[in-house]
Amino acid sequence: MVEFLKDFFSSPAILLGLVALIGLLLQKKSCPDIIKGTIKTFVGFLVIGAGADVLVSALNPFAQMFQHGFNVSGVVPNNEAIVALALSKYGSATAFIMMAGMVFNILIARFTRFKYIFLTGHHTLYMACMVAVILSVSGLHDGLLVLIGGLALGIIMSLSPAILQPFMKDVTGNDNVALGHFSAVGYALSALVGKAVKGKKKVSTEEINFPKGLGFLRDSTVSITLTMAILYVIVAFAAGKDYIQSQLSDGQHFMVFALIKAGTFAAGVFVILAGVRLVLAEIVPAFKGISTKLVPNAKPALDCPIVFPFAPNAVIIGFFASFVGGLVSMLIMGAAGTIIVLPGVVPHFFTGATAGVYGNATGGVKGAILGSFTNGLVISFLPILLMPVLGDLGFAGSTFSDADFGVSGIFLGKLANLGGSGAVIIGVLAVLALMFAVSFKKKDSTK
16 A cells, blocks of 8 residues: 555645646536546656657766776766665655655645745655665654654755745746755856846847758757757767667667757657646646635646756757766866766756756846756755765665755754754744744735
8 A cells, every 4th residue: 555655645646636636626627627637637647758758868878988988986976876776775664754744834835925836756766765864874763753754844845945946937938837946055156147147138048049041940859859860979089889789778879878968858849748738737727726725826836847948059069068067077076086977868868958948038048057057066966965964875885966955854863963854843943943933924914
């Protein structure tokens, strides 16, 4: 039963389908509208997931070619890998913390000003897993582990979207949705960098003027394919024909393999954008029912690809700039003699692309480049500080990749190092009290 509940609530497609169903029921929509809205939301997120799988299938070989071609090794940040290792020992605690966290997220949204319902199920699972590991290492067990862990998770699920919401209108042009992806610290920094470098005239990545003969590059699918083809070919030459054809391509010519993977990457982006459009058309109207009846004025916090359609050029620029930030970080780590965190291509794509959208929204092209570069530095150096607080899991050769995992994990881990489980409990309750204090002060100031 525990395994069923863990898998059920960690599926963003099922979770969002349920949210749409509840919202439409609360609005007393007709049966056909309820069925249509629920199914389209469910299928829309499956489409996004399918697109993400296609992307990962193209990015993983790229990462292998890069590491082999340039002869680098070290810790590879990857949420899926580290969670898979941790669940064998902390699976039950993770499942219960995840369920408790979702309940606390709703309660916090109901009774404070932080009215965001975090709906990215897989990221909720990953964060629940990290919290379970750190709190277990601190000495918490059984019911207290679930209670404090769930409360910590609920707080993180509420604060992460809140950090970004001031910039959401810059991205989407409205205030209807929030971002539910645990790298909000990196995205907010990107937006702030964008503001700082904007200058007198902001030129958006979507306003780049191509010569007339290059007008076809305005088509995002074409520009993404050509850009990624160049990058894949360079890395393929660095890795070498023998390695690729013997280890990766199953005998397919290494250049053909590289070009196919570049096209596969572009196909993944295309599928994701289609899924996002489908979900946004259904989930926002359906969520109004929940907002009105259960949590007044609440906003759905959705996965990071939700912002990709607003600046497709910034998505690719952000990925490149963040990856460069990871490369620069790797060189600094090598010179300093610290653990080397390799630039994971998957996290740099998803977080870098999203950071690019936010940096572009506030600072145009310069904001997209420099903001995403900053994100690349952040998600490279935070894992070095996070790994020591993960107990034995800190030596697993992989770690959590996104900025909020680093910030939250370091906060909880340092509390545990200072005063054990007691300090963790006091720290979590203090943050909750501060959230209520801020909420009541806000209400008093509006009277």
